[in-house]
Amino acid sequence: MNPYRDRRYVFVAAIILVGLVLIVRLFQIQVLDKSYEQYALSNAQSIRVIYPARGLIHDRHGKIMVYNKAAYDIMVTPRLLEPFDTTELCRILKISREGVKERLATARSYSYLVPSIFMKQVSYENAALLQEKMFQYPGFYVQTRTLREYTRPIAAHALGYVGEVDQAILESDPYYQLGDYIGITGVEKAYEKYLRGKKGKQVFLKDVHNQTIESYQGGRLDIPVKVGANLTITLDANLQEYGEKLMSPYVGSVVAIEPATGEVLALVSAPSFSPELLVGRNLRTEYGKLVKDTLNPLFNRALMAQYPPGSTFKTIMGLIGLQEKVITVNTEHSCSYGFYVGSIHTACHLHDTPLNLIGAIQNSCNTYFIRVFQSILQDVKFNNTADAYDNWRNHLLSMGFNAPLKIELTNELSGNIPKSGYFNRIYGEGHWNYLTIRSLAIGQGELLITPIQMANMTATIANHGYYFTPHLIKEIEGVESIDQRFTEKHYTTIDASSYEPIVDGMELVVNGGAGSTARNAKIQDIIVCGKTGTAENPHGNDHSIFIAFAPKENPRIAIAVYVENQGFGTTYAAPIASLMIEKYLTGEVKRTWYENWVMKLLPPVAPAVRKDTISNVKNEANGPQE
Amino acid sequence: MDRRNNIVATLDWITILLWLVIMTFGWMNIYSANIMDADNGILDFSQRFGKQLIWIMASIMLAILLLVLDAKFYIHFSYLLYFALIGILLAVLVFGKEINGARSWFVIGGFQFQPSEFAKPITALALANLMTSHNYNLKKFRHLAKAVAIIMTPPLLILLQPDLGSVLVYFAFILVLFREGFSANTMIMLMALGLLFFATLLMDKAVILLILVIVSLVLYMFVVRSFKKGLVNLVWFAGLFGVLSGLNHLFNAGLSLFLLGVVTLVPLGLTLVVKGFRLREYQQMKILAGLAVAIVFIISVDYAMNNVLKPHQRHRIYVTLGLENDPQGVGYNVNQSKIAIGSGGFSGKGYLKGTQTKLHFVPEQSTDFIFCTVGEEWGFLGTTFVILLFVGLLLRLIFLAERQRTAFSRIVGYGLVSVILVHFMINIGMTIGLLPVIGIPLPFFSYGGSSLWAFTMFLFIFLRLDANRLELLR
Structure with a gap:
């Protein structure tokens, strides 16, 4: 009836061939090759970044001009959150319920997976209080950071200041991540490379409940933190x-x-x-x-x-x-x-x-x-x-x-x-x-x-x-x-x-x-x-x-x-x-x-x-x- | 009353069942890929699974609506629909909203819709109308050109958006032409040229030339039925090439191996042509002609890539073909996708228990990479099930297409088969690293209203035509 009727077999063959190729390939990566399970496991590692203390700045006679004080950021990973006692968290951090909601929404919009800052620079007392009750707040943790402190309120122009990295830096330099600090002006900027040191990394393995259970591979993947170099500047x-x-x-x-x-x-x-x-x-x-x-x-x-x-x-x-x-x-x-x-x-x-x-x-x-x-x-x-x-x-x-x-x-x-x-x-x-x-x-x-x-x-x-x-x-x-x-x-x-x-x-x-x-x-x-x-x-x-x-x-x-x-x-x-x-x-x-x-x-x-x-x-x- | 009963009786319920199963399983996986801590139930319409539920319900209504319409409607209005489509595709270039760098969306009252998805069924209808017109003959060049014009106009407009992934799908319609009598030799040549095109982008030109020369020699030996003659030519080629590259080295001319190879082939080819004319051995001339065409093709593709296209256009093509990583890291996507699927093992981690897909390691996990969730949570059993569903659907559609009494219905049927086949092959092929990452959805399965509606429309227009197969159309 139709002279090209037999060509349907080409289609049938092509469809079956495509199906077979896909199934064979899937059999290979899903059943034969076990390495993907390992990869998936390593995806479930938890990586904790350790921030180095920034280098100190001394004057020409060795007097300290700039040093660090500890600051505590409350971090949150939305994926790990479980229902928690909002009232108590509000009380400890002195924020409102709406504040908690808003902060969580911000964190979620940044990333569901990657930890982001829930609250910046809370006091030592509050951070310690929260740290004690941390088991009640899965998904939260306290990140210690350092802030600049000055022995005397001088030399602002020469010393410059430190601030959070902006989008342009994030895009141009892979070292920095959102929320990291960087020298913006002055000596802080000029000698950023030395002052910042090198961020460290600790890799943990997590179980199905996302609890950190052990150091991954006995810490072989850990990168030790390198403290920033101290500077002596020429100012008196x-x-x-x-x-x-x-x-x-x-x-x-x-x-x-x-x-x-x-x-x-x-x-x-x-x-x-x-x-x-x-x-x-x-x-x-x-x-x-x-x-x-x-x-x-x-x-x-x-x-x-x-x-x-x-x-x-x-x-x-x-x-x-x-x-x-x-x-x-x-x-x-x-x-x-x-x-x-x-x-x-x-x-x-x-x-x-x-x-x-x-x-x-x-x-x-x-x-x-x-x-x-x-x-x-x-x-x-x-x-x-x-x-x-x-x-x-x-x-x-x-x-x-x-x-x-x-x-x-x-x-x-x-x-x-x-x-x-x-x-x-x-x-x-x-x-x-x-x-x-x-x-x-x-x-x-x-x-x-x-x-x-x-x-x-x-x-x-x-x-x-x-x-x-x-x-x-x-x-x-x-x-x-x-x-x-x-x-x-x-x-x-x-x-x-x-x-x-x-x-x-x-x-x-x-x-x-x-x-x-x-x-x-x-x-x-x-x-x-x-x-x-x-x-x-x-x-x-x-x-x-x-x-x-x-x-x-x-x-x-x-x-x-x-x-x-x-x-x-x-x-x-x-x-x-x-x-x-x-x-x-x-x-x-x-x-x-x-x-x-x-x-x-x-x-x-x-x-x-x-x-x-x-x-x-x-x-x-x-x-x-x- | 008679007519309604007629439809219910003649409708192909097997296809409809497959369609429902694919959609439902797709939705289950979209649900799994999108549940988060804020789970407000499956009717949470701010979530993708909630929205997809609406699309599925709406597409069932659309299916019923399409079945109620008279089959003749699709024939008589096919050109009108086609021109309306062209108008809409032009309009989207002007009034459309740009998402991810492509101006391919209309936004109407909070809903987004992508007209290029609907272009596929409408193009199939128009093509079917053309090819069933009086005295139509694919062997006539003018007639073929008309078919190609109908097929290629929508993708040209889509190319301007630009959405290269959708454009590639239109090459599927060549398969329809093949079924309707397009020369098999030309098909093979087109496929060979396609292969050569990719080879030119991917491989060293000298290597391609070497492969071409060897293939030509083997063919030559078959045609002249003499191993010795082939060997003699090989020795000539190797010797001449050796001398030339020696000279090249000696004079530091710095010519590429590819160029030297081409130069070597010229005297050899001319000798063979002269011999061929004298001995009237036209078979071997065909091989030479083929080789010459291939070489010219390589040179022009290479020239076009390096000299005609601007760097960003070149980059775009490479990215679309998966030959170059884009800033978001196509390589990363494929790697994560393979890890998710591979970690599923034989029977999967269990529904809703995947970690890779749920933890957002896999990008576009409810649209282009939805197959990852299947692989991770349902394992090899689940992926095989999905593949068998699609293979079953495609074979069933071929069966339906072949039982049509009119060429029109058959062409629409084969259009549907070809488009689904290409989507199915590319989408799953890319998630398991067999094919370059070309962002097109898995039909009926991936998240997205436009895609679901367009494929449903395509399917049910064909099923409506099929239900009418016993009435003689035309």
């Missing part, structure tokens, strides 16, 4: 604490570096906050408050604030002038209350005239350094101003400006030294000269430098021509040496010999007679070399800047102090730097009256010195830019 906890105290009335920052190593001794950003705020359960709410704070305490000014360097930059101008051989130590320029060419005018203050290089630094003469800039930019070695300018700029780049120094902390900004092209665009090629951009010569205008770059520059001057990348790490337990990039000398393009007159000038700034701009930074028996500066602020009062290092021979500390909106460098920045140096070098500050004055707590009580201070302030007040 006392100095850091003192710096934060001195800066507490102000907005600004202090960065202190050990010139011989590049180790950061203090990293203060004011206003700051206590690192204790960002621990555990409170993290989210406290973080929210800090974000809303109008003074922006989360903003790390030491690395992220960018200001013109002001007169501190004159030291660099002198260095480049000497290096390019357009001036000598004995080059003199005269100045009468300012710099005048035709209608162009930059004011200066009253001082002896004419001055040589050292005197010009001591007196912070504007005219002198505009002349130096003129000599640099009109140098006959170069075809035009732009080439001379770029050569000048290259010297600056060698000192670590215009790029992040790459300390371990994230978010460091680069500052800005404009290229000649920038001025070509604004004024037209060949239509600008030293007069057009003379404000750069005295550290104003387009220049932007961060406090850490400034401290690094001071360390470079203290070292007579080289620096180490500023860093926070001193030692990692169990690791031979710190990152090589921190032990590598960076030489500037300026010869060591050029630094001597600049250092001499800086010595006189603090220790000279009349005309010295920062005599209030002087410390008995210690030769402090410094330089004041004022960053012009178009938005309000100028910023007070002071850089210094001490002692002059074999300097042990280089420091940059920024106090926002407090006027001249001498007023507040210089005393703060002086007190910090005294604290670091002698271990204590004898001038408590001075301390109180700086902190605006008390009027000064040492009249002799006070007069000195006031005369200095007056002296500066004569010139708008010191």
Whole structure:
């Protein structure tokens, strides 16, 4: 009837063949092969994760700054739950019935099988109480975790904080699981790999009632927990604490570096906050408050604030002038209350005239350094101003400006030294000269430098021509040496010999007679070399800047102090730097009256010195830019 | 009254019984796979087993409704239904809801429904209508092309969603064409090309070429009935290939072995062609032509894979064919699925006592991987039972299809057989690691309303046609 009727047998055969193949295969895996039962058994293992204690953080003298305290999370595995006495659980944990329901629902929605957090960080007492009655609550268990604890409420920006991993990290790094902690900022983030240690694992076998009965295979699959490595960081906890105290009335920052190593001794950003705020359960709410704070305490000014360097930059101008051989130590320029060419005018203050290089630094003469800039930019070695300018700029780049120094902390900004092209665009090629951009010569205008770059520059001057990348790490337990990039000398393009007159000038700034701009930074028996500066602020009062290092021979500390909106460098920045140096070098500050004055707590009580201070302030007040 | 009695009497109750048994056993396993601590009874409609119970009841109503309709309805409205289907498939691309990366669902008042499931029975009806039209002849290319167009239009639209798993099922309709007289040789060639396609994706091209050459040589020996001639050609091939690869090595040309092999074959093939024409031995020419087609096919598949497709499309194809792990880990699924089934042993762990499936070790455990629960809780006895149920159903349907007096009913019947066979084979094959993981459900068994309804619709349209077999249609 139908010519292809016989083809039905092909179908019948195909169906029977498929059925047979499937049955044979099933016979093989279900009846013959016993290994799948073993696999299924191992699926019924229970794995308990053991969290290592996070490494401790010590300061440079071995004092503990960060340690751990135990915290107890109540965990729940929805699959293992059996009806339990809700009322008692509510009573122990002090939560409502609805709370229990809600928490269980959340846990179920995360996973039916994998334990999740039922309640975070309950107190030791509650955890102990629950632990005792645990047999009544199958499916629940207490997980011990560690939280950060701080010996002093300082160095929040440098230390950073620890928080729960987010989705992005969970996806990118298989080490972390939901609810794990990770360093989010600061040293905690930079050295997370060492601090976290390694999670351990214990494998148990369970019977059909899901009771743990024994260690699986005699513990052969267990992974021992590895405690996090302890760190020693370069901060001096006392100095850091003192710096934060001195800066507490102000907005600004202090960065202190050990010139011989590049180790950061203090990293203060004011206003700051206590690192204790960002621990555990409170993290989210406290973080929210800090974000809303109008003074922006989360903003790390030491690395992220960018200001013109002001007169501190004159030291660099002198260095480049000497290096390019357009001036000598004995080059003199005269100045009468300012710099005048035709209608162009930059004011200066009253001082002896004419001055040589050292005197010009001591007196912070504007005219002198505009002349130096003129000599640099009109140098006959170069075809035009732009080439001379770029050569000048290259010297600056060698000192670590215009790029992040790459300390371990994230978010460091680069500052800005404009290229000649920038001025070509604004004024037209060949239509600008030293007069057009003379404000750069005295550290104003387009220049932007961060406090850490400034401290690094001071360390470079203290070292007579080289620096180490500023860093926070001193030692990692169990690791031979710190990152090589921190032990590598960076030489500037300026010869060591050029630094001597600049250092001499800086010595006189603090220790000279009349005309010295920062005599209030002087410390008995210690030769402090410094330089004041004022960053012009178009938005309000100028910023007070002071850089210094001490002692002059074999300097042990280089420091940059920024106090926002407090006027001249001498007023507040210089005393703060002086007190910090005294604290670091002698271990204590004898001038408590001075301390109180700086902190605006008390009027000064040492009249002799006070007069000195006031005369200095007056002296500066004569010139708008010191 | 007469008519109703007629239906009850002529309806194939064996098939209906098998259908009910499969659905019930499927539901029991869905229940087992989904019971948790919060067990509010089987009527908990927030749980999958509760929902599936609704789908089963509804599908029984649907079955009755389909039986009440006149059989002629399915014939006369087949094209209309088909065009409506095309419209709906287009609409879902625009208005559909995206779930798991595929825009293949309509959401109406809390219910989700997947129109692509219903495309299979409707395509079968339209195909049957076309092939029973006046003077239709599968041997004519134009007529064949029309059939292929009807079969391939819905999957092309489904491909845009994209739901590659559902698309592959449409190749089942080739089996229907085969039953209706499509050339057996062409079928074998198509299957060989399919095999070659997978081989190209899976294996080294040089190895495939070697196998092809050996197969061709063996065929050649059969055709010319001379072992010696075959050997001579083999020696020529090996020698030439050796020289070429030596040169390749010497000059560091870095040509692939596959390319060298192809180059070796060219002079050899030309010689044989010239000889073949002279001696009028056209049989051996066919072998050569086949080899040439195969090589061109390999090269084009390889080229298309590496140069035409974009990386993400390539990845998608590899994942669908189970040749590459997706981020969720297809390999993990198969492994867990095999463990669950394998741990069931001969007689299983007992109903509701499985640990692997209930503990969510197995993914998609109530839809695509429902067979795992059977394997774990009912053991080898249970899995064999399910396979026998399906084999029985399929054989019964073939029997029914063959007793039809009209080609229309037979084509619909074979469409049903082919689609269920492919689903059955792929679904169970993937859970036991025989076939790549292609996410398609086990008919009447897996959780899911759309799938259950669509298969029920398919089955009962055919049973309605079967019940009318004694009346002469057309």
